[in-house]
Amino acid sequence: MKSSIRLKAESSKQKGLGGSLVPRAGLSVASPRASAQTPTQLRAFHFYPCRSVVMMICLLLSIEAQSQVITLDSVLTIIDKQNPMLQEYDNKVKALNTYAEGAKSWMAPMVGAGTFMTPYPNQMLMDERDKGAWMFSVEQDIPNPSKLNANKNYLASKASVEIQNRSTQFNQLRSEAKAMYYQWLVAEQKLIILRENEQIMELMLKLARIRYPYNQGSLGNIYKAEGRLSEVQNMILMTDGDIEESSFRLKSLMNVPVQTKIMIDTTTQIKFEPNQIIYDTAALTAQRSDIKQIDKTIEVMRLNQQLQRYQARPDFKIRFDHMQPIGKMPTQFTAMAMVSIPIAPWSSKMYKTEVKGMQYDIEAMKKGRQAILIETRGMLAGMASQLARMKQQLENYDTKIIPALKKNYQTLMLAYEENREQLPIVIDSWEALNMAQMEYIEKNQDYLNMIVSYEKELER
Numbered sequence: 001m002k003s004s005i006r007l008k009a010e011s012s013k014q015k016g017l018g019g020s021l022v023p024r025a026g027l028s029v030a031s032p033r034a035s036a037q038t039p040t041q042l043r044a045f046h047f048y049p050c051r052s053v054v055m056m057i058c059l060l061l062s063i064e065a066q067s068q069v070i071t072l073d074s075v076l077t078i079i080d081k082q083n084p085m086l087q088e089y090d091n092k093v094k095a096l097n098t099y100a101e102g103a104k105s106w107m108a109p110m111v112g113a114g115t116f117m118t119p120y121p122n123q124m125l126m127d128e129r130d131k132g133a134w135m136f137s138v139e140q141d142i143p144n145p146s147k148l149n150a151n152k153n154y155l156a157s158k159a160s161v162e163i164q165n166r167s168t169q170f171n172q173l174r175s176e177a178k179a180m181y182y183q184w185l186v187a188e189q190k191l192i193i194l195r196e197n198e199q200i201m202e203l204m205l206k207l208a209r210i211r212y213p214y215n216q217g218s219l220g221n222i223y224k225a226e227g228r229l230s231e232v233q234n235m236i237l238m239t240d241g242d243i244e245e246s247s248f249r250l251k252s253l254m255n256v257p258v259q260t261k262i263m264i265d266t267t268t269q270i271k272f273e274p275n276q277i278i279y280d281t282a283a284l285t286a287q288r289s290d291i292k293q294i295d296k297t298i299e300v301m302r303l304n305q306q307l308q309r310y311q312a313r314p315d316f317k318i319r320f321d322h323m324q325p326i327g328k329m330p331t332q333f334t335a336m337a338m339v340s341i342p343i344a345p346w347s348s349k350m351y352k353t354e355v356k357g358m359q360y361d362i363e364a365m366k367k368g369r370q371a372i373l374i375e376t377r378g379m380l381a382g383m384a385s386q387l388a389r390m391k392q393q394l395e396n397y398d399t400k401i402i403p404a405l406k407k408n409y410q411t412l413m414l415a416y417e418e419n420r421e422q423l424p425i426v427i428d429s430w431e432a433l434n435m436a437q438m439e440y441i442e443k444n445q446d447y448l449n450m451i452v453s454y455e456k457e458l459e460r
Helices: 002-015 049-064 072-082 084-101 145-214 219-254 281-287 289-312 345-417 423-458
Strands: 068-070 110-116 133-142 262-264 316-325 332-339
Touching: 072 084, 072 145, 072 219, 084 145, 145 219, 145 262, 145 289, 145 423, 219 262, 219 423, 281 289, 281 345, 289 345, 345 423
Parallel strands: 068 262
Antiparallel strands: 110 133, 133 316, 316 332
């Protein structure tokens, strides 16, 4: 009789709580898994100045150790400035520009000294001039100016190819950074849902333990709630691991110390609108760095063709020899000017075949460029269509599926609180809601990854 009176009193207390779930979790009675609690003791409040100073210092240190919130634009800016892979291309560009500065240099002059028409020892000399002379020579090659200019233009154009290579590499790193940033953002959203689910399961477990001694629930319900609670806690651990992985990968892309604490901006809003640039070949060409790299490479090969054509132009050489006689003879000199004849059949074949072969390479790159544009347009159109469908699916989850399952869970939970429903039914409704929420998170992650792929193709 006493137990029935206590049960009625408890149910009347529950009804008087106004339907709030969290306050009811504070109810506690003896249960097979409840641990003994020591009564709370009142203690006097004492003020310790030294301890207060220490606590203040610890508080200041904890504030300094807080993670730095960093936006996506800041991440991309830091990567552009500090990533070693991009700095490698910067140095390559500087090297090629430096090479181009010396492209118009001449060959070094040649200086020589020796004897001229000197007889061997023990030879009979018929005249004073038979003694020969000392000879001093100076020789200088004079390249054709048109060849020097063509070579300079050729070397200078190679730097533009490396600039586009850098842009292509930065596009890869930017896409990877966006993927990691969005993965972290989705993980934070998932963590919020999991924390709420953890509180829900803790509440269910407390209610099940409260009702078990009064034969209003089974021991199996308690074990089932404990199992679901442990599953949620495991998912929280996995999500924390995903966040740590994203953090480390972002810091490696930004080339910052591993111990640096960073935090993403959780208020980031990702908006997507299809770009009409995919239907404009000229605009798409100007947007993509790999297409511009092909154009720059074609330009380099054309300049190299021009350089090879200039091989048909002659080069020059001058030479001056001075003879100082050993005997009593007048001093003498020789001055010569020489010119090459590159149009000779046995020498012209080399640069003619180079020019012809490069033209075939240029035509091949043009076809490859055209193929890339056609493939990119089709890929972007398909991605835009798929993104529109994925966005509609997410809206359905957000406005229809999850709200309906949440109302179903809330209805069953209210019935369970009023002893009109069993805990397994409530857990099943929670599992349906939880599964829908996790599917929404996964589809949102796929949606963001698709946006990253779309922007990677457009390089924006």
